[in-house]
Amino acid sequence: MSLINEIVKRAQAKRQRIVLPEGTEERTLKAANQVITDGIADLILLGDSDEIHALSKKWGLGNIDKATIIDPKNSPKKEEYAQLLCELRKKKGMTIEEAREKVLDPLYYGCLMIKNGDADGQLAGARNTTGNVLRPALQIIKTAPGISTVSGAMLLLTKAPDYGKNGLLLMSDVAVTPDPTAEQLAEIAITTAETAKVVGCIDEPKVALLSFSTKGSAKSEAVDKVVEAVKLAKAKAPHIQLDGELQADAALVPSIGESKAPGSIIAGHANVLIAPNLEVGNISYKLVQRLGNAEAVGPILQGIASPVNDLSRGCSISDIYTMVAITANQAIAANNKK
Known part of the structure; x- marks a missing residue:
């Protein structure tokens, strides 16, 4: 059995809730459809629900309906998450108004889901820079105990x-x-x-x-x-x-x-x-x-308390599929330590 197959098998055995903040990005959606087909993870797609459904229909992605789809702008939890973010960043001077604005950003929303116990890991970067992916992770999830270096x-x-x-x-x-x-x-x-x-x-x-x-x-x-x-x-x-x-x-x-x-x-x-x-x-x-x-295969980000991984903006569908499985493996290990 190849290494990738081993990683996939372990993810299938204990499915984790993985957030994909770039829910309307073509490669991400196509990879998500295959992830759901293969039972690798329980996916949470962030973005406009109507747009995600329209794109999945356009590209013939029949399993996207089995994902949880959340639009941060319309989420009933956005105020709860804004309060959580404000509390986490109050020493840095963040106001509740600023927190409410940040929550609308899917990269922040996904990390707040993890912090709140509503998800186990996140994967992004097909559209975003490494800095944009890492910033909310370090502000919200922070580094692992005893570790300060990502x-x-x-x-x-x-x-x-x-x-x-x-x-x-x-x-x-x-x-x-x-x-x-x-x-x-x-x-x-x-x-x-x-x-x-x-x-x-x-x-x-x-x-x-x-x-x-x-x-x-x-x-x-x-x-x-x-x-x-x-x-x-x-x-x-x-x-x-x-x-x-x-x-x-x-x-x-x-x-x-x-x-x-x-x-x-x-x-x-x-x-x-x-x-x-x-x-x-x-x-x-x-x-x-x-x-x-x-x-x-990678890069696999390490040193964060819960897994948040970054993709290259030139990534392939296969890259995203593999990195979802890797993120799930990291989430299994992180949850076993709790």
């Missing part, structure tokens, strides 16, 4: 079965934090290990914090940051198997790992790769995707 992980399904878990690797951060501090890098390592278990089906994450140096082979402030991040991550999450600083080949290739970092339980066996900054992470995964012909 990051984005990418699942890489490579054609190199000797590396990672039969060619499966998880890389982070590829999407959110440009130049993390040692403390932030440690948190990224911890949350990515959790994502590996929840979404990547990696029962034993082996986390390598990457650098251009392996175990002191080079000296610089950049290397020092990674070394410090390793110490902080081990102290904060001693149950996670992680090591660094490691060069990419030392992290992945057993013979090189043994040569450059003898005695390391991670060197040569890593299945989770933590880039030292966003520039390295983003460039690296795209090179693997394009030159190595790997399938890249």
